[in-house]
Amino acid sequence: MSARAPLAALLAAPVAAAALAGPDPEHGAWLGAHCAGCHAESGSAAMPPLEGMDPDAFTAAIEAYRSGERTHLAMQMFAQTLSASDVADLAAWLAEEDTR
Amino acid sequence: MKLHRRTLIGGLAAGALATPMIAADTRPRVVVIGGGAGGATAARHLADGGVAVTLIEPARRYYTCFFSNLYLGGFRDLDDLAHGYGGLAARGVNVIHDRAADVDRDARRVTLAGGAELSYDRLIVAPGIDFVEGSVPGWSVAAQNAMPHAYRAGSQTRLLREQLAAMREGGVFALIAPPNPYRCPPGPYERVCMSAHYLSQHNPSAKILVIDPKDSFSKQGLFEAAWRDHYPGMIERIGPDFGADKVAVDPDAMVVDIDGMAEDVDVCNVIPAQKAGRIARIAGLTDAAGWAPVHPEDMRSRKDDAVHVLGDAANQGDMPKSAFSANSQAKVAAQAIRAELLDAPRHPARYANTCWSLLGPEDGVKVGAAYAPEDGRIATLDSFLSDGDENAETRRQTWRESIDWYRAITAEMFG
Ligand SMILES: Cc1cc2nc3c(=O)[nH]c(=O)nc-3n(C[C@H](O)[C@H](O)[C@H](O)COP(=O)(O)OP(=O)(O)OC[C@H]3O[C@@H](n4cnc5c(N)ncnc54)[C@H](O)[C@@H]3O)c2cc1C
Numbered sequence: 001m002s003a004r005a006p007l008a009a010l011l012a013a014p015v016a017a018a019a020l021a022g023p024d025p026e027h028g029a030w031l032g033a034h035c036a037g038c039h040a041e042s043g044s045a046a047m048p049p050l051e052g053m054d055p056d057a058f059t060a061a062i063e064a065y066r067s068g069e070r071t072h073l074a075m076q077m078f079a080q081t082l083s084a085s086d087v088a089d090l091a092a093w094l095a096e097e098d099t100r
Numbered sequence: 101m102k103l104h105r106r107t108l109i110g111g112l113a114a115g116a117l118a119t120p121m122i123a124a125d126t127r128p129r130v131v132v133i134g135g136g137a138g139g140a141t142a143a144r145h146l147a148d149g150g151v152a153v154t155l156i157e158p159a160r161r162y163y164t165c166f167f168s169n170l171y172l173g174g175f176r177d178l179d180d181l182a183h184g185y186g187g188l189a190a191r192g193v194n195v196i197h198d199r200a201a202d203v204d205r206d207a208r209r210v211t212l213a214g215g216a217e218l219s220y221d222r223l224i225v226a227p228g229i230d231f232v233e234g235s236v237p238g239w240s241v242a243a244q245n246a247m248p249h250a251y252r253a254g255s256q257t258r259l260l261r262e263q264l265a266a267m268r269e270g271g272v273f274a275l276i277a278p279p280n281p282y283r284c285p286p287g288p289y290e291r292v293c294m295s296a297h298y299l300s301q302h303n304p305s306a307k308i309l310v311i312d313p314k315d316s317f318s319k320q321g322l323f324e325a326a327w328r329d330h331y332p333g334m335i336e337r338i339g340p341d342f343g344a345d346k347v348a349v350d351p352d353a354m355v356v357d358i359d360g361m362a363e364d365v366d367v368c369n370v371i372p373a374q375k376a377g378r379i380a381r382i383a384g385l386t387d388a389a390g391w392a393p394v395h396p397e398d399m400r401s402r403k404d405d406a407v408h409v410l411g412d413a414a415n416q417g418d419m420p421k422s423a424f425s426a427n428s429q430a431k432v433a434a435q436a437i438r439a440e441l442l443d444a445p446r447h448p449a450r451y452a453n454t455c456w457s458l459l460g461p462e463d464g465v466k467v468g469a470a471y472a473p474e475d476g477r478i479a480t481l482d483s484f485l486s487d488g489d490e491n492a493e494t495r496r497q498t499w500r501e502s503i504d505w506y507r508a509i510t511a512e513m514f515g
Contacts, residue, residue: 030447033431040508047504073484074468081470081481
């Protein structure tokens with residue numbers, strides 16, 4: 001996991017252990033597999049596919065659901081169950097997917 | 101390809117070929133019993149690499165129970181609900197169309213009805229439900245042609261649809277709802293909506309009698325509002341306060357007896373009390389109530405570390421028995437199995453569920469929750485439920501979502 005942490009993060013001090021480790025795209029992929037229960041390749045405008053989503057747009061959407069700025073029964077609830085590091089892990093996974 | 105594999109299994113059963121065949125593949129072996137929402141999802145995720153996966157499923161075509169009420173309502177054809185196993189086979193799953201007849205957990209071996217024997221390192225048991233005999237006195241599986249259950253999809257669903265279509269003008273359709281816990285908590289009540297929709301178009305003076313042993317049920321306010329608004333005067337529900345917990349049937353006479361009061365009915369859908377699919381009991385995985393208790397971290401059987409039980413058959417805690425739940429549980433179990441057998445990474449379990457129901461044309465509602473292991477069971481973290489006063493556009497969106505979800509889960513299971 002620490003192998004993935006950017007050098008800058010390793011050198012910065014003091015930093016929290018979580019920040020040291022950096023986002024974990026593998027954990028993001030695990031969380032993403034659950035999202036894919038609805039947000040599959042076959043998705044539509046109503047439930048867009050998660051894979052291929054822009055990581056920043058994804059993070060912004062989750063934030064908007066968390067704050068209530070965007071409303072959707074299921075997404076507001078699921079967004080609440082994600083921690084900040086979960087969201088970062090998901091975004092890191094999407095970023096990895098993007099470069100594939 | 102499939103035929104070829106079946107021939108090989110036949111050879112294994114005969115004995116002579118067994119040793120060289122098994123020695124040829126050194127990958128860890130996972131056997132999955134049941135190719136439904138739980139089993140098919142698990143097989144697909146395990147087949148992605150490193151594990152030799154064998155899926156045992158008697159049916160060549162799986163008819164989804166999910167969306168089968170929409171067929172009753174005329175919103176889907178029965179063929180739309182049928183899915184084959186070619187996609188899983190193409191992903192490397194060894195699909196065997198047979199029934200698991202026995203499990204020797206000490207020897208880690210499954211015996212098929214056809215006689216073949218399969219050894220496993222890990223076993224996944226996902227056989228869905230069976231009915232509790234005698235739960236509705238007078239009804240048994242032998243009476244399922246007179247009074248269908250239509251709670252395993254396919255010919256039973258078609259039969260119920262045909263009976264509704266053939267019902268005399270102004271006839272009575274009785275639906276006997278099951279006690280908790282059972283597959284798809286909103287299922288019987290969505291069925292009432294969809295039958296009512298069909299009847300309102302073809303037989304508008306027909307009546308629907310819901311005989312329910314439970315005091316309350318899933319999405320009750322939403323369903324009752326829909327019955328009142330979409331199908332006024334058509335539907336009456338009798339609860340335990342009026343004897344619905346003491347119901348018996350006479351399938352030959354087409355009579356329903358509600359606590360001593362005999363009612364003549366024209367069509368009767370008996371949804372009996374339920375328990376885990378028979379093979380779970382044969383394998384010694386079930387508790388006194390007939391369900392298979394599991395650990396919430398990975399759906400591992402409490403009776404055997406080498407066995408995982410998924411979906412409706414499992415006694416896990418708060419998750420409803422739904423295809424969405426089974427699909428979610430399958431991902432957790434597949435991850436745990438790969439972590440153990442292949443040293444793959446393992447992350448904490450998360451589970452989710454959403455159950456959509458169609459109340460009338462484009463009028464969809466939903467209930468859902470997020471779950472995590474807590475105190476030895478799967479516990480609800482947070483939940484949501486559609487509002488009674490949503491506008492038509494929101495309801496239409498919800499209906500559209502359910503169509504997307506159906507496409508997503510069936511693609512994941514079979515694609
Ligand atoms: C009317 C109705 C509507 C529903 N609507 C929804 C919905 O909208 N959303 C939702 O999420 N869920 C819905 N459900 C619930 C959903 O269908 C089930 O919860 C889901 O199918 C459970 O998955 P499972 O894998 O446990 O069992 P199943 O999907 O039933 O699969 C079990 C499989 O195991 C096989 N099997 C059994 N015994 C053996 C054996 N001995 N050897 C080999 N194979 C065996 C069976 O043939 C079957 O294919 C609905 C159910 C009904 C009845």
